Amino acid sequence: MREPRDVRRQRILAVVESRGEARLSDLADDLEVSVITVRRDVEDLAQEGRLRRGHGIARSVGPVERGDPQAPPVARRKAVALMVPERHTYLYETMHGARSVLYEAGMRVALHIAPQVEGAERPLVERVLADKVRGLLIAPRWRTPAEEEADYAWLAEAGVPTVLMERRPRAGSALHTMDSVCTDHWYGIHLAVDHLVGLGHRRIVLAARDDSPTARALRAAFAEIAEARPEIEEWAVMLSAANAGPGRVREPLDLAARLRRHRATAAILHGDVDALMLVQQLMDHGMKVPQDCSVVAYDDVVAALGSTPLTAVSPPKFEVGRTAAGLLLRRLEELAGPGTAPTQRAELLPELKVRGSTTHVEIV
Incomplete structure (x- = not known):
């Protein structure tokens, strides 16, 4: 595609x-x-x-690099490092939100893109810390729980004010007391399920990735919510694409056929591209969206661009970045004054954008 x-x-x-x-x-x-x-x-x-x-x-x-003798004074100040994973359009919107706040505050931003390999963030962080950055905004990829756990200890010892973006570390971990801002993904899944149940759907499938903290949060939330809704007769959780898990399996995945086996009338897809691909697969199987199957995308980066614009859960990606940058600026101001404010673990609520990919189904 x-x-x-x-x-x-x-x-x-x-x-x-x-x-x-x-x-x-x-x-x-x-x-x-x-x-x-x-x-x-x-x-x-x-x-x-x-x-x-x-x-x-x-x-x-953006502001020119430190050390340029012709640069204005703001450009020669120590930078704030901003780190996001490579090829992650969702987090690029978060990055732009953070940059807008930092630039407005006159901060120089050093942007770093972490490659798609295990452990990529640590050497990059060590490098930027050696450059004496003032603070760090970071969204680690954390494809597996093991990768996440492995990063807790060294990231907690960064030595500069640090704020996690769109990440919620395990309770009681070394990062529990680090400032963080993320989307309330439980509420996002609640919005999607509630919308579909209200349209009469009783057999709903979540097809989600399984290679990020967001994906794991969505899977856990869907299982909890679907199990608690007496209206739902059958539900299932499956991979949204063959390469959507940490193993990076590249074999073809006929998701449309699997939905048929479950006799699902609705599917929630994480993320947008996989949802758009599902619509194509359903068409290839002679099924129409939303008449034969309602589809809700989760991310809303490109969901509205399909031939059938997709109903989507839209996390406040830009605002997550803005809020995280605001927290970091607050921490930097504290370094120049007395007292320390309490740690903040902020959650921002997503919204549901209803478009043309969901409709009522007759309740039999």
């Missing part, structure tokens, strides 16, 4: 901001699109003031 233009542009921005500048040919290789496509995207972003164009190069419009 071809990547939506808005998603591709977010990835271009993230790469350019992390490197300072990037050649259009390199961007085309990274994104697996033509140079012409990248050039068109970069021109549009430059017109919006989000990038600067050079000959065959795209440059960041």
Whole structure:
């Protein structure tokens, strides 16, 4: 499935901001699109003031690097490090929210993109700490519980004010007292299930990823909520795609056929791209959305762009970043004054955006 233009542009921005500048040919290789496509995207972003164009190069419009003798005073201050996983469009929106607050406060932001390999964050964090950053905003990938547990101890000893974005560490862990901001994913699943039950659906499936803290939270929430709803006759949890688990299995997954076996009339999909792919699979099986199967996406990054715009749970991605950046600024201000405010573990509520992929089903 071809990547939506808005998603591709977010990835271009993230790469350019992390490197300072990037050649259009390199961007085309990274994104697996033509140079012409990248050039068109970069021109549009430059017109919006989000990038600067050079000959065959795209440059960041963010504050210049420390050490430039011509830089204004704000650019020579210690930076705040902002770290998100590679190719994670959901968290790129969170990143932009954080940057907007930090830039408004006159902070220099050093953006770092963590590669898709186990343990990628630790060496990057150690590197930015060696550069004497003032604080850290981070959204670790944490594909498995074991990876998450392995990061608790060293991240707790970062030595600078740190705020976790869209992550909720295990209760009682070394990171329990670290500031964090995330979406209330239990409530997001509640919104989706309640919407479908209200439309008469009694056989509902959650097809979710299983390679992130968000995915694990959604699976646990769905099982708890579905079990507690007497209206639901049958429910199941399954992978949303063949490569959606930590094992990265690449075998084809006929999700539409599995829904048929469960006689499901509705499905909740994490995330948007897998939901859009399911709609295509259902069409290939002669099933219509929403007439034969209602579909709710979870993420709402590109859910509205399908030929059938998808009803979606929309986490406050941008606001999660803004709130996390606000917490970090508060911690940095405390370093210059007396007293320490209590740790905050903030949860922001998502909303349900009803579009064309869900409808009533006759209750038999």
